[in-house]
Amino acid sequence: MSGENSSTPTSITLPWASDFHCHLRQGAMMETVTPMGRPHGPAMPNLTPPLTTTQMAVDYGKKLQKLAPNVHFILTLYLNPALTPAEIPRLQQPVYPSGVTTNSDWGAMQEANMVLCLHGECPSDAAKGICILNAEERFLATLRELHQAFPKLRIVLEHATTQAAVEHTVGCTITAHHLFIIIDDWAGHPHHFCKPVAKFPHDRDALRERPSALFPWLDSAPHPRSAKQGEKPAAGVFTTPILIPLMATLFDKMECLDKLEGFISTYGRQFYGLPEPIDGTITLVRLPLAVPAAYAVSGSASDGETVVPFMASTEIGWSIAKTE
Numbered sequence: 001m002s003g004e005n006s007s008t009p010t011s012i013t014l015p016w017a018s019d020f021h022c023h024l025r026q027g028a029m030m031e032t033v034t035p036m037g038r039p040h041g042p043a044m045p046n047l048t049p050p051l052t053t054t055q056m057a058v059d060y061g062k063k064l065q066k067l068a069p070n071v072h073f074i075l076t077l078y079l080n081p082a083l084t085p086a087e088i089p090r091l092q093q094p095v096y097p098s099g100v101t102t103n104s105d106w107g108a109m110q111e112a113n114m115v116l117c118l119h120g121e122c123p124s125d126a127a128k129g130i131c132i133l134n135a136e137e138r139f140l141a142t143l144r145e146l147h148q149a150f151p152k153l154r155i156v157l158e159h160a161t162t163q164a165a166v167e168h169t170v171g172c173t174i175t176a177h178h179l180f181i182i183i184d185d186w187a188g189h190p191h192h193f194c195k196p197v198a199k200f201p202h203d204r205d206a207l208r209e210r211p212s213a214l215f216p217w218l219d220s221a222p223h224p225r226s227a228k229q230g231e232k233p234a235a236g237v238f239t240t241p242i243l244i245p246l247m248a249t250l251f252d253k254m255e256c257l258d259k260l261e262g263f264i265s266t267y268g269r270q271f272y273g274l275p276e277p278i279d280g281t282i283t284l285v286r287l288p289l290a291v292p293a294a295y296a297v298s299g300s301a302s303d304g305e306t307v308v309p310f311m312a313s314t315e316i317g318w319s320i321a322k323t324e
Ligand code: DOR
Pocket: 023, 046, 119, 193, 194, 195, 196, 221, 222, 235, 236, 237
């Protein structure tokens, strides 16, 4: 870090952030968003059709690698009935359950030292009193049972949004946007709507208190503007192009810039065993960055479509001076 003194740095050089849960999509959106960051880390399998076999994941990885040759992608698979316990040791990928799982799946994964990435929400069910505001909290009992039954299984509760989750889980990740928004920010604002939804101010405060214990699941989830602004907005917030300056802005405000590198890179890389050192660095300076209103989705099929980033048309406190 450099600056007038070590407590008020005006510039920082860091290794590139790693994105521990990126949605890189397909087609024109994939071509647009994949080169925007250097998302070393797991790429999510919720494509059309979803990635359910190792071969599908390998083929998808080749497409991503072409768009971003220096990035280390971890391909993930949906845990699905075709992935039998006998096959699990042969898989190289973390798995993301699609809802069909058995105890023998978990046991086989534990044996193989695999990572289980969980979208930890119970499905909404009015009869049981479950809705999007308590769906994560209601899931925590299941998570505890799973952990007790398979204590060595490496479970990540993805995108924790509640105080209860960060206080009661063994390992969880956190998104950039959940460090900023609460219910009031997404109600009536489709570009802030995601799943799980952002919760109460005390939940956001609890997430902000944990920067040294968690790693960000960037969960940059781009959708075309038309899908976000349609009758039933698609869930997802697009943060890739501003992630690192945004995190610097927040950590500066919280007076813990010294924890930034661990949060955006080191802890997650250690967890996933990614190679060190990471390729390239990024130098940030404390100068305002004007976030664009939207980015064009490239490709002839996209027909003038755009994707709107988090914090669109606002200024954030840090910007990128140099990348290497
Ligand atoms: O907000 C979300 N967006 N939550 C998910 O679970 C999926 C993701 C997406 O793929 O857009």
